[in-house]
Amino acid sequence: MLDAEQISSLQNDRIKNLVKLRNRRPRDQQRIFLAEGYRAMSRALEKGIVPREIYFSPDWFQGENEMDLLKRAQSQGSKLFEISKIAFEKVAYRDRPEGIIGIISQWNYSIKDLALSNPPFLLIVESIEKPGNLGTILRSADAAGVDAVICCDSVTDLYNPNVVRSSTGVLFSMPTVMTTSDEAIEWLRENSIRSVAATPHASQLYTETKLTGPMAIIMGSEQFGLSEKWLEACDEQTRIPMAGQADSLNVAMATLVTLFEAVRQRSAPQ
Amino acid sequence: MLDAEQISSLQNDRIKNLVKLRNRRPRDQQRIFLAEGYRAMSRALEKGIVPREIYFSPDWFQGENEMDLLKRAQSQGSKLFEISKIAFEKVAYRDRPEGIIGIISQWNYSIKDLALSNPPFLLIVESIEKPGNLGTILRSADAAGVDAVICCDSVTDLYNPNVVRSSTGVLFSMPTVMTTSDEAIEWLRENSIRSVAATPHASQLYTETKLTGPMAIIMGSEQFGLSEKWLEACDEQTRIPMAGQADSLNVAMATLVTLFEAVRQRSAPQ
Numbered sequence: 001m002l003d004a005e006q007i008s009s010l011q012n013d014r015i016k017n018l019v020k021l022r023n024r025r026p027r028d029q030q031r032i033f034l035a036e037g038y039r040a041m042s043r044a045l046e047k048g049i050v051p052r053e054i055y056f057s058p059d060w061f062q063g064e065n066e067m068d069l070l071k072r073a074q075s076q077g078s079k080l081f082e083i084s085k086i087a088f089e090k091v092a093y094r095d096r097p098e099g100i101i102g103i104i105s106q107w108n109y110s111i112k113d114l115a116l117s118n119p120p121f122l123l124i125v126e127s128i129e130k131p132g133n134l135g136t137i138l139r140s141a142d143a144a145g146v147d148a149v150i151c152c153d154s155v156t157d158l159y160n161p162n163v164v165r166s167s168t169g170v171l172f173s174m175p176t177v178m179t180t181s182d183e184a185i186e187w188l189r190e191n192s193i194r195s196v197a198a199t200p201h202a203s204q205l206y207t208e209t210k211l212t213g214p215m216a217i218i219m220g221s222e223q224f225g226l227s228e229k230w231l232e233a234c235d236e237q238t239r240i241p242m243a244g245q246a247d248s249l250n251v252a253m254a255t256l257v258t259l260f261e262a263v264r265q266r267s268a269p270q
Numbered sequence: 271m272l273d274a275e276q277i278s279s280l281q282n283d284r285i286k287n288l289v290k291l292r293n294r295r296p297r298d299q300q301r302i303f304l305a306e307g308y309r310a311m312s313r314a315l316e317k318g319i320v321p322r323e324i325y326f327s328p329d330w331f332q333g334e335n336e337m338d339l340l341k342r343a344q345s346q347g348s349k350l351f352e353i354s355k356i357a358f359e360k361v362a363y364r365d366r367p368e369g370i371i372g373i374i375s376q377w378n379y380s381i382k383d384l385a386l387s388n389p390p391f392l393l394i395v396e397s398i399e400k401p402g403n404l405g406t407i408l409r410s411a412d413a414a415g416v417d418a419v420i421c422c423d424s425v426t427d428l429y430n431p432n433v434v435r436s437s438t439g440v441l442f443s444m445p446t447v448m449t450t451s452d453e454a455i456e457w458l459r460e461n462s463i464r465s466v467a468a469t470p471h472a473s474q475l476y477t478e479t480k481l482t483g484p485m486a487i488i489m490g491s492e493q494f495g496l497s498e499k500w501l502e503a504c505d506e507q508t509r510i511p512m513a514g515q516a517d518s519l520n521v522a523m524a525t526l527v528t529l530f531e532a533v534r535q536r537s538a539p540q
Contacts, residue, residue, distance in 0.1 A: 145513025207534045243415025257530045
């Protein structure tokens with residue numbers, strides 16, 4: 001039914017490349033990344049992202065809708081490859097393979113291309129280390145309705161398989177920019193966007209900080225928090241009150257809480 | 271230096287039991303659970319929880335402080351067992367073993383034993399399925415300073431190794447109760463504690479719902495949300511506004527946002 005090239009050899013170059021793409025360097029050199037599983041592939045298509053290539057192995061399918069999804073992808077331009085059960089096991093990076101993995105083109109927006117709402121509402125994160133945190137942060141940003149997420153001096157890249165997975169498809173729709181802190185600081189100034197940095201050392205509570213108007217919330221890395229550069233460049237510092245042990249809120253949780261306080265303030269009657 | 275029994279055989283009954291304890295039934299039958307890693311063990315001791323037994327294997331130690339920790343535990347009553355590198359690999363459930371795993375006694379508080387602050391502030395969760403979510407919920411509850419977390423009709427048990435890990439030690443200090451929804455509903459009535467249920471179908475926004483006074487926030491399961499029982503028994507229903515895709519906030523994230531709105535309201539000048 002499907003017009004798919006058949007691959008069974010583990011030595012096939014395409015199979016080998018799928019394994020390589022778990023690493024950042026080949027991802028960035030080829031300007032592509034992997035998305036695995038039925039949900040990821042279906043979310044990508046929903047959001048108008050058409051995988052260049054999809055590799056599938058019906059032996060691993062867990063539901064009934066995989067073939068329809070593949071047909072839809074093919075009709076939109078995805079090239080399909082049917083691979084053997086063993087070959088799929090080799091290329092799958094998830095614990096429970098679902099028999100579908102796709103290759104998607106990277107996009108690299110420049111900060112200058114961002115479409116801003118009026119007033120702008122942005123999230124900036126500095127040097128996030130864990131892909132799972134970055135994925136969760138993207139989900140929170142989506143739920144809060146920010147214009148874009150700006151990732152400065154990134155440690156994990158946006159296209160890490162665990163960012164793709166933990167973002168549950170948000171990666172495919174949330175405008176994201178990878179840039180340097182210097183460029184982001186410059187850009188905030190040029191666009192007259194206030195920056196509010198979250199840090200446990202601030203004296204002002206986040207609920208008492210003005211989070212309305214043209215504004216970016218700035219969050220630091222898991223281990224080190226925000227750099228001196230951002231603490232100096234920001235317009236204001238703010239903190240979340242903590243009742244329990246110091247590390248109960250990680251960076252993803254602190255981001256979520258701060259974003260939703262901003263949502264509350266921004267939707268309150270003026 | 272340390273007075274520890276030596277175990278090298280993989281067939282040793284204690285080694286076999288450590289593997290068994292990854293499963294709920296033997297955990298509940300023996301009324302004990304596992305905590306693995308330097309941080310978990312050290313957090314337990316900090317909070318006055320003394321592991322009954324600690325198994326260690328210096329070949330896996332990642333830092334310098336493990337021996338001090340073991341001495342401290344031993345002086346407080348933990349029985350120590352030094353096991354071979356291979357045996358430790360077998361008993362470790364974490365990806366990167368740190369050479370320390372302990373057995374801790376379960377506690378089973380009754381809902382009637384809970385110490386409440388004035389006014390009471392509680393979190394009730396129904397049928398949470400994923401241990402990682404329950405652990406994160408405990409962290410959020412800790413950060414928000416709730417009196418206790420009441421787990422109704424639990425799917426995952428409190429002592430699942432992934433709850434222990436993802437709670438980052440909060441499990442050792444946060445009062446937690448496992449009970450039925452029926453008992454919890456009855457108890458709330460007897461104690462005149464208002465219940466506010468979070469559900470995407472509510473018409474009222476969580477920021478417009480009164481979350482002060484004697485109050486419990488009620489959160490449902492990942493897949494099914496709250497049961498009819500809770501939706502009928504609660505005093506009020508509330509929802510979090512969602513800008514993006516419907517599932518961007520999972521139950522752990524929704525719990526965090528709701529708890530911190532309660533903290534904001536409860537600390538605002540009356």
